Amino acid sequence: MPTLQLTEVAELKDQSFSSTDLPDFTASAYKDAYSRINAIVIEGEQEAHDNYMAIGTLIPGQAEELKKLARMELKHMRGFTACGKNLGVAPDMVFAKEFFSSLHGNFQKALAAGKLTTCFLIQAILIEAFAISAYNVYIRVADPFAKKITEGVVQDEYLHLNYGQEWLKSNLDSCKDELFKANKENLPLIKSMLDQVASDASELHMDKEELMEEFMIAYQDSLTEIGLTNREMARMASAAVV
Numbered sequence: 662m663p664t665l666q667l668t669e670v671a672e673l674k675d676q677s678f679s680s681t682d683l684p685d686f687t688a689s690a691y692k693d694a695y696s697r698i699n700a701i702v703i704e705g706e707q708e709a710h711d712n713y714m715a716i717g718t719l720i721p722g723q724a725e726e727l728k729k730l731a732r733m734e735l736k737h738m739r740g741f742t743a744c745g746k747n748l749g750v751a752p753d754m755v756f757a758k759e760f761f762s763s764l765h766g767n768f769q770k771a772l773a774a775g776k777l778t779t780c781f782l783i784q785a786i787l788i789e790a791f792a793i794s795a796y797n798v799y800i801r802v803a804d805p806f807a808k809k810i811t812e813g814v815v816q817d818e819y820l821h822l823n824y825g826q827e828w829l830k831s832n833l834d835s836c837k838d839e840l841f842k843a844n845k846e847n848l849p850l851i852k853s854m855l856d857q858v859a860s861d862a863s864e865l866h867m868d869k870e871e872l873m874e875e876f877m878i879a880y881q882d883s884l885t886e887i888g889l890t891n892r893e894m895a896r897m898a899s900a901a902v903v
């Protein structure tokens with residue numbers, strides 16, 4: 662009996678998913694939710710740009726490399742701005758600024774205190790893992806224009822996550838205590854941001870459970886790469902359960 666190759670199975674799954682599960686991109690409920698989700702993404706990319714530039718001021722030796730990452734974030738921002746325009750949606754930037762305000766405030770506090778570990782954790786681990794999870798889920802249900810743009814962006818975000826994890830890995834001995842503390846303060850914010858966005862995300866056919874799963878995969882993979890033990894990782898991840 663002929664058997665299906667893995668790639669064929671993947672293609673079949675892809676086809677059945679896209680034919681049955683794509684939202685109506687022209688519906689007013691879709692556009693309304695998109696005005697907030699799109700704004701969050703645009704604001705997130707702007708924050709990421711500003712954060713990498715700011716981290717560069719704390720490590721002048723890496724400033725050029727960080728500038729490169731920052732420039733990629735601005736390119737992402739322009740791409741997602743085009744996605745909103747393509748659907749005829751105006752992003753609700755006031756909502757998005759408020760959405761990021763707690764995390765933004767914590768990053769600024771850490772920056773002012775020269776706490777590089779906290780800055781890296783917030784931007785290069787938590788925000789990047791959050792972006793990766795959202796983009797991976799979105800790609801499955803996006804309109805063709807946005808899908809193409811998001812596929813390009815998500816590859817860059819893995820590079821950024823990797824950059825942060827490499828820095829934390831090579832400074833692990835001196836940064837572990839601050840890493841735990843910063844994680845305890847900021848991981849719950851990611852969880853509550855996900856809760857806040859859940860109903861709009863579901864309008865875009867993005868499932869909350871799936872978003873959380875994708876986030877935990879990216880987050881835990883990076884903690885493994887940083888070199889934490891299973892017990893330390895469990896301690897980190899359990900900060901989300903509050």
Ligand SMILES: [Fe+2]
Pocket residue numbers: 706709733734737792814817818
């Ligand atoms: Fe980005």
Ligand SMILES: [Fe+2]
Pocket residue numbers: 709734789817818821
């Ligand atoms: Fe990024």
